[in-house]
Amino acid sequence: MKNLILPLLAILYTSLAFGQNTFKAIIKNSENKETLIGATAILQGTTNGASADQNGYIEIKNIPDGKQIIVFRYIGYQEKMDTFNFPLTQPEPLEILLTSDEEELEEVVISSTRSSRTIDNIPTRIEAISGEEMEEKGNMKPGDIRMMLNESTGIQTQQTSATSYNSSIRIQGLDGKYTQILRDGFPLYSGFSGGLSLLQIVPLDLLQVEVIKGASSTLYGGGAIAGLVNLVSKTPKEERELSFMLNGTSAFGLDASGFYSQKFNKTGTTIFASYNLGTPYDPAKIGFTAIPKYTRFTVNPKLFVYFNDKTTLNIGINSTVEDRIGGDIRYIENEGDNLHSYFEKNKTNRFSTQLGIDHEIDGKSKLSFKNSVSYYDRTIEIPGYKFSGIQLSSFSEATYHRKGEKSEWVTGLNLWTDQFNQNNSGTLKVVDYHHTTFGAFIQNTWTATEKLILETGLRGDYQNEYGFFALPRISGLLKINPKLSMRLGGGLGYKTPTVFTEDAERIQFRNVLPIDVSKTKAEQSNGGNFDINYKTPLSDKMFFSVNTLLFYTKVKNPLVLVPTMTGLLEFQQPKGFIDTKGIETNIKLTYEGFKLFVGYTLADVRQHYNGIETKFPLVAQHRLNNVLMYEIEDKLKIGLEAYYFSPQLLNDGATGKDYWICGLMAEKLWEHFSIFVNFENFLNTRQTRFDTIYTGSITNPTFRDIYAPVDGFVVNGGLKIKL
Numbered sequence: 001m002k003n004l005i006l007p008l009l010a011i012l013y014t015s016l017a018f019g020q021n022t023f024k025a026i027i028k029n030s031e032n033k034e035t036l037i038g039a040t041a042i043l044q045g046t047t048n049g050a051s052a053d054q055n056g057y058i059e060i061k062n063i064p065d066g067k068q069i070i071v072f073r074y075i076g077y078q079e080k081m082d083t084f085n086f087p088l089t090q091p092e093p094l095e096i097l098l099t100s101d102e103e104e105l106e107e108v109v110i111s112s113t114r115s116s117r118t119i120d121n122i123p124t125r126i127e128a129i130s131g132e133e134m135e136e137k138g139n140m141k142p143g144d145i146r147m148m149l150n151e152s153t154g155i156q157t158q159q160t161s162a163t164s165y166n167s168s169i170r171i172q173g174l175d176g177k178y179t180q181i182l183r184d185g186f187p188l189y190s191g192f193s194g195g196l197s198l199l200q201i202v203p204l205d206l207l208q209v210e211v212i213k214g215a216s217s218t219l220y221g222g223g224a225i226a227g228l229v230n231l232v233s234k235t236p237k238e239e240r241e242l243s244f245m246l247n248g249t250s251a252f253g254l255d256a257s258g259f260y261s262q263k264f265n266k267t268g269t270t271i272f273a274s275y276n277l278g279t280p281y282d283p284a285k286i287g288f289t290a291i292p293k294y295t296r297f298t299v300n301p302k303l304f305v306y307f308n309d310k311t312t313l314n315i316g317i318n319s320t321v322e323d324r325i326g327g328d329i330r331y332i333e334n335e336g337d338n339l340h341s342y343f344e345k346n347k348t349n350r351f352s353t354q355l356g357i358d359h360e361i362d363g364k365s366k367l368s369f370k371n372s373v374s375y376y377d378r379t380i381e382i383p384g385y386k387f388s389g390i391q392l393s394s395f396s397e398a399t400y401h402r403k404g405e406k407s408e409w410v411t412g413l414n415l416w417t418d419q420f421n422q423n424n425s426g427t428l429k430v431v432d433y434h435h436t437t438f439g440a441f442i443q444n445t446w447t448a449t450e451k452l453i454l455e456t457g458l459r460g461d462y463q464n465e466y467g468f469f470a471l472p473r474i475s476g477l478l479k480i481n482p483k484l485s486m487r488l489g490g491g492l493g494y495k496t497p498t499v500f501t502e503d504a505e506r507i508q509f510r511n512v513l514p515i516d517v518s519k520t521k522a523e524q525s526n527g528g529n530f531d532i533n534y535k536t537p538l539s540d541k542m543f544f545s546v547n548t549l550l551f552y553t554k555v556k557n558p559l560v561l562v563p564t565m566t567g568l569l570e571f572q573q574p575k576g577f578i579d580t581k582g583i584e585t586n587i588k589l590t591y592e593g594f595k596l597f598v599g600y601t602l603a604d605v606r607q608h609y610n611g612i613e614t615k616f617p618l619v620a621q622h623r624l625n626n627v628l629m630y631e632i633e634d635k636l637k638i639g640l641e642a643y644y645f646s647p648q649l650l651n652d653g654a655t656g657k658d659y660w661i662c663g664l665m666a667e668k669l670w671e672h673f674s675i676f677v678n679f680e681n682f683l684n685t686r687q688t689r690f691d692t693i694y695t696g697s698i699t700n701p702t703f704r705d706i707y708a709p710v711d712g713f714v715v716n717g718g719l720k721i722k723l
Helices: 002-019 103-107 131-140 146-150 502-506
Strands: 021-029 040-043 049-051 057-063 066-073 080-086 094-098 126-130 155-159 167-171 179-183 186-189 206-213 227-233 241-249 254-263 267-278 293-306 311-327 343-360 365-382 385-403 407-422 433-447 452-463 467-481 484-495 523-537 542-556 560-563 569-572 576-591 594-609 612-615 622-632 636-645 659-669 673-680 694-696 701-703 714-722
Touching (some): 021 040, 040 057, 049 057, 080 094, 131 206, 131 659, 131 673, 146 155, 186 343, 186 365, 186 385, 254 293, 452 484
Parallel strands (some): 021 094, 179 227
Antiparallel strands (some): 040 049, 040 066, 066 080, 126 206, 179 186, 206 227, 241 254, 241 714, 254 267, 267 293, 293 311, 311 343, 365 385, 407 433, 433 452, 452 467, 467 484, 523 542, 560 569, 594 612, 594 622, 622 636, 659 673, 673 714, 694 701
């Protein structure tokens, strides 16, 4: 009997041993074949599984014979299920490819660097506001993009008028004149048109906003010392898009906008139109408007023609007409008298055309041509003084783009003209100018290895009044592993001097003398940045990422507006420079439907004039951004925000107080429409609650720097329809 049992046990043991199999695989990203550290594989219906090591390798043991389903998961990627018949012949580990499931990773293709790569594969550090984030920010301020940019790490919008809301953008603490604002690669918002640009751009027809921080003049020419903001418009798709937004505020504001786009056989179109209304609003009851009275109409039609698979033409027109008046609220409400008579009027007419032609020569190269002409007519009026003029500018560019297996080249020529003619209404000296800049550039993006990508560029600009500028730029991306990457970059920049700065805008250009070209040099800069990006799943449902940026920019020959012996104001260039240095940190943590964003900015901006170092005014040295979002996909969105601004030095030598701004947003979604409500600044933080905004009398006020909100707690809500 013993002799019989032992062989039977041996056979049974051998059968069990052969019935237990081992599965080996390497899990990778389907797009670039990078290994996915921490990805999981689980035998369906069991707890038997494994996590990928630093090489993406997994090994699952004790798998029974027969057909078995293995489930592969990695946060941010689509779950994958494969069926295998065991025993499985495996001389080498299988390659398992997972596809990204995060919308922003699939759709965020960057155009600002001209190479049209995904954001993870561009050596130049770029931040993109797109997708759901664009929609959420649009709910909070549907009438303009001021809040959208102000709530980004490292960006601060500076209000230059206490009563009319005029604002400019500051990147890393530098004056707004050092930031270049583009629309689809066209420089349309500069010079005289810059003071109201942020308030006249409605976000409904924007696909995304791309921000490059640091010297970027190599890309599009002068003006991008602090960085550039490229507003990327939506283009027509095969599926029709028809959307409407209606928004109202507790300050009696109204925003109504509509967008239509569709691609047909040989043509396509996008049409955007909006109407924006503001009612004079004085929450502090001090007699001056925190929100001015205004009406604005915007119409932007665009036509696309697809001649064939290789050639595309697009033609567009942008038009904005606005009347804006702030000041003494009794005067604006037609109750003015000799005492209540102060006002600040802004009347603007903006018209621009855009033309673009793309022709693909073969599968690897293409030619592109673009042209824009912009007409901007603006009048600023206060009691006893009027400043008005017309800015006419144009931009033309031809580029050749060739993409090889590892190297991508872009080379081109461009011509930029900018002419301002002031309407002479008794002014002692007009501030007219006529600038013409011819530029040539070449750029290369080289994938040296799977882990190293380099981007180099060289531009030469000749400016008719300030001469020639050579602008090199270099950036590198090192992918240490799928979790950790680093970028290092730097370059030179320049800015052609004009009178249109924050300081001059703040006083409506009154008594400002024209720039004396014979005594003035162009402002020039050099700078660099280094950032580290780390991302990892913490579990099957939790994902963590952190990005830290170190930056430095130095501006030589800065223009400073100073009083003269005659009481007028002129721009001078004191001996010295301005520099900004600091840190930006962004942290993102996601868990199922929750997303937490934490951002911190340290911006130390200094003036070094004639051997004396002082702080640069109107810069919050410390900024903290906190956003918590909860989402039930296609059903509900709830967001809570908290932003901290540290004390700021003011131009009069005083120091403003620190403050918090908090907001709460909710949106309920259905298939074709949604309703939203936003409680902006519900702590009612206002500069008028803890500081003054003017000195003197209500008839003849002298306004102080605006460093905190003046409109306070405002509720807005509305309806979005998508058909």
